[in-house]
Amino acid sequence: xxxxxxxxxxxxxxxxxxxxxxxxxxxxxxxxxxxxxxxxxxxxxxxxxxxxxxxxxxxxxxxxxxxxxxxxxxxxxxxxxxxxxxxxxxxxxxxxxxxxxxxxxxxxxxxxxxxxxxxxxxxxxxxxxxxxxxxxxxxxxxxxxxxxxxxxxxxxxxxxxxxxxxxxxxxxxxxxxxxxxxxxxxxxxxxxxxxxxxxxxxxxxxxxxxxxxxxxxxxxxxxxxxxxxxxxxxxxxxxxxxxxxxxxxxxxxxxxxxxxxxxxxxxxxxxxxxxxxxxxxxxxxxxxxxxxxxxxxxxxxxxxxxxxxxxxxxxxxxxxxxxxxxxxxxxxxxxxxxxxxxxxxxxxxxxxxxxxxxxxxxxxxxxxxxxxxxxxxxxxxxxxxxxxxxxxxxxxxxxxxxxxxxxxxxxxxxxxxxxxxxxxxxxxxxxxxxxxxxxxxxxxxxxxxxxxxxxxxxxxxxxxxxxxxxxxxxxxxxxxxxxxxxxxxxxxxxx
RNA sequence: GCGGGCAUAACUCAGUUGGUAGAGUGUCAGCUUCCCAAGCUGAAUGUCGCCGGUUCGAGCCCGGUUGCCCGCUCCA
Numbered sequence: 001x002x003x004x005x006x007x008x009x010x011x012x013x014x015x016x017x018x019x020x021x022x023x024x025x026x027x028x029x030x031x032x033x034x035x036x037x038x039x040x041x042x043x044x045x046x047x048x049x050x051x052x053x054x055x056x057x058x059x060x061x062x063x064x065x066x067x068x069x070x071x072x073x074x075x076x077x078x079x080x081x082x083x084x085x086x087x088x089x090x091x092x093x094x095x096x097x098x099x100x101x102x103x104x105x106x107x108x109x110x111x112x113x114x115x116x117x118x119x120x121x122x123x124x125x126x127x128x129x130x131x132x133x134x135x136x137x138x139x140x141x142x143x144x145x146x147x148x149x150x151x152x153x154x155x156x157x158x159x160x161x162x163x164x165x166x167x168x169x170x171x172x173x174x175x176x177x178x179x180x181x182x183x184x185x186x187x188x189x190x191x192x193x194x195x196x197x198x199x200x201x202x203x204x205x206x207x208x209x210x211x212x213x214x215x216x217x218x219x220x221x222x223x224x225x226x227x228x229x230x231x232x233x234x235x236x237x238x239x240x241x242x243x244x245x246x247x248x249x250x251x252x253x254x255x256x257x258x259x260x261x262x263x264x265x266x267x268x269x270x271x272x273x274x275x276x277x278x279x280x281x282x283x284x285x286x287x288x289x290x291x292x293x294x295x296x297x298x299x300x301x302x303x304x305x306x307x308x309x310x311x312x313x314x315x316x317x318x319x320x321x322x323x324x325x326x327x328x329x330x331x332x333x334x335x336x337x338x339x340x341x342x343x344x345x346x347x348x349x350x351x352x353x354x355x356x357x358x359x360x361x362x363x364x365x366x367x368x369x370x371x372x373x374x375x376x377x378x379x380x381x382x383x384x385x386x387x388x389x390x391x392x393x394x395x396x397x398x399x400x401x402x403x404x405x406x407x408x409x410x411x412x413x414x415x416x417x418x419x420x421x422x423x424x425x426x427x428x429x430x431x432x433x434x435x436x437x438x439x440x441x442x443x444x445x446x447x448x449x450x451x452x453x454x455x456x457x458x459x460x461x462x463x464x465x466x467x468x469x470x471x472x473x474x475x476x477x478x479x480x481x482x483x484x485x486x487x488x489x490x491x492x493x494x495x
Numbered sequence: 496g497c498g499g500g501c502a503u504a505a506c507u508c509a510g511u512u513g514g515u516a517g518a519g520u521g522u523c524a525g526c527u528u529c530c531c532a533a534g535c536u537g538a539a540u541g542u543c544g545c546c547g548g549u550u551c552g553a554g555c556c557c558g559g560u561u562g563c564c565c566g567c568u569c570c571a
Contacts, residue, residue, distance in 0.1 A: 002564090010506055010521080022544060022562055082571075093569095174568090181571070201571090237496075237569045245570070299571065388532040409529050437523095441531030448531090460529055469530075476531070 001316040004381050005242060007391065011449050013037065013377070014243060026239030026247035028370075033450055036401035036431060038250075038373050042229055044281055044398055045252045045367070049227050054273050057265070064225035064254065065218055069206025071231060072187065072197050080342035081205050081335065082300050083182060084198070092151070093174045094164040101165065103176035106151035108162060109134065117141060118170045119162045121151060130165070137163070183233045183247075199233035204364060206230075207255045208335045212347055222349055222360050223258035223266065229369060241317045243374050250369035255331075257360035259351065263330055266363045267306045271328045274365045275311055278325065278372075282396035283379050287314040289322055305330030305361070313375045325375055326367035333359040380451055387476060388441060393451030394474055397493045402452040403430040404490060407443050409459040411436050418458045422468070422483060430490055448473060453493070456486055 008014040012031035016023045030038055046066065048054070053062040078084040092103050105124050111117035118137070122130035131143060154162070160171040167173075183199040186192075200206065207226045214226055229252045239245050258266045271290055279285055293308040302308050308329040312322030336359045340347045348357050380393040397403065406423045408415030416436045423434040433452075435443045440457065447455055455471040461480075462468055468486065469478045481489060 006506060016562085025562070234570085240564090301571095390532095407530090411528090413529095415529095439528065439531080439533065441533075443532090444530080445532045457530070471530080478530075 001242070001378075003391070004316070004377060007381070007393075007449060008034065008377065026236060026245075028243050028246055033401040034373070037376065037395070037399060038369065040399045040401070041281065041372050041376060042250075042252070042369055045277075045369070045372075046227070046229060048277060048280075049225075049252075049254055053225070057269060062223075062225065063220055064227055064256075065214060065220065066227045067207060067210050067214070068228060068230060069203070069210060071200050071233075072185070073200065073205065073209065075197050076342060077205050077209065077339075078182065078198055078201075080338040082338070083201055092159075092176050094167050094172050104150070104152055106165065108149055108151050108154060109146040110149060111141065111145055112147055113145070115161075119154075119158070120146075121162050121173065122165050124150075133163075137168075181234050181236070183235055201234050202232050202366070203228045203230045203251045203253045204255060204366065205335070207253065208339055211255075211257070211336065212345075215349065222351060223256065223262065225254050225256040227252075227254040229253075241315070241323075243370050244315065244317070244323060246370065249371070251366060252369050252372075253364065253366040256363040256365075257349075258363065259354070260333070260358065260361045263332070263361040263363060264306045267309075267328065267330050270363050270365050271309045271311075274326055274328055274367070278311060278313075278375075281372075281376065281399060282394075283313060283375055287379065288312070288325075289314075291322070299329070301331045301334040302329045305332040311367075313378075315375065316378055323371075324368075325371055326365060328363065328365045331362040331364050333361055335362065336360065387445070387448065389445040389448040392448035392473060395451040395453070397453045398495070400451050400453050401431065402433050402447070402450055403494065404432045404454040404456060405443065405447045405452050406432060406434045407440055407455060407457045408436050409440055409457050413460070414463055415458045415460075418462060418483075422456065422458070422486065426487065426490070429487065430494075444471060444476075454490070 005014075011033060013034035015029045015031055017027035017029045018024045019029075050064050050066045053064045056062050075084065092101050092106065094101070101121075101123070106121050107124050107127075109120040109122070109130060111119075120130050120134060120137075127148075134141065134143060134146070151162075156175045159173045159175065162173055163170045164172050182201050185197055185199065186195045187197045188195050207228055211226065214220060230250065231248060232251050233248050236245055236247055239247055243249075256266060256270060275288060275290055278288055289312050291310045291312055293302075293310065298308060308327055310324045311326040311328065313325045314320070315323045317323075336347045339345075340359070347359060349360050350357050376395065376399060377393075380395045381391065382394045383391050395401075404426065406419050406426070408419040419434055419436065423432060426432045435446075437443075444455060451473070453473045455473075456468045457471060457478075458468055462483065466483045467480050468483050469480050470486075470489065471478050
């Protein structure tokens, strides 16, 4: 992994952000080659999801349209989505039940005299449940022997004697912690409580906000999808593992709107499709796995549906385990329902065929573009002590930052001129480079590290018979082709 | 957030008991070169992460700080 990071730095893929000023934790800059790579992965996704989506189960092309929405939205959006509210205030977690509570919403029953009796936490305004529990767990004690106080009045050290609202054992509550994962900013000149806004923590909400606009303008019918690629921001507690968990990242998300009865089928469909797609851009199936979320792992929006499947990749830093690349979640009608309530507007869909009015369910394949870049980099990194560079980047030709390089074998006898002519032809269609300096072996080695799949070399024979040699990155083998077939040669391999 | 480790050129790293900042690779220029970092000649690149202290003198000792790495915690 360290070697990969060094190569990315050395060859201009990825740099630490603000490096001149000692950097800033959790942010990264993409260099010339990294930007090309990221754009290529992005464009491949967009092409395969929006321009030319897969065929549905019945063999007809799916209908998916794209949007590009604002990073800053009305803060009420994040209240509806569940991002603000619960996550702006100090929270305590229960280690036993994995439930999370607002610190200031919890009350505690404490025995007036006997400190050995455990304390019972309960949600403010819901004392009935704890009264039942008291009978079970504190036999022989009557309710009037206890006093009620707020959890906030208790020292953290006393949490060891507190039984959580849904727990059976004492001491499972964590200390109160701030979970403000959203970046805050102010809109307008005046900075006060009323002008607070947030950088979006996911791109998905921008899609839900425009669901009705798309329905009204694009003549789409359920089932259909809306896709978006863009930046999202999360103020992660611990950014780690290179670009895997960063505070600013890019997502590729598609919300697939379908009839509730069909949700399960579509969920399976998209899980399969997305796994295949990652393979199509070069990730080996051995390093990919599809993993269902456990019940206690499901996000608030995905409870009660067909669940969430993570498409995971075996990163060097997770191996032999896996790290998330994409989640395919059944969000049921959570988001549309929330926005319908919070915004007080009707978002129901009228299905003319079924003669039915309903809120569509949503299947969401949500992938990380920047995580995808990392997976592609890890996959491409291939050590080879036999060759001069000791390593080469085995990118799928579709993703390679540079598609081909053009070299005159030596810088004389008309070869540079011929190389320039070929370069001028190819550069209008492909990201190609020309290099006339130094020994050809050095130039091949450089292209190996950049992951350039093909090198076209003009040699002494080229001038006579109008042919060039093609050097293959992965085999280092060569073949000779006619110079006027070079364009076709590349076109065939870029698919 | 807690604990441990690390920080010297673009990369990998030397740097002795405190005494003028080094190597290899890479990069650039020229020559050479008909197929894989060859060779020759030359060049550029460092506030030794940052701030302060001790000292005649600090890359080296001390304190603080920032960043990175590892383990916990966290990752709705």
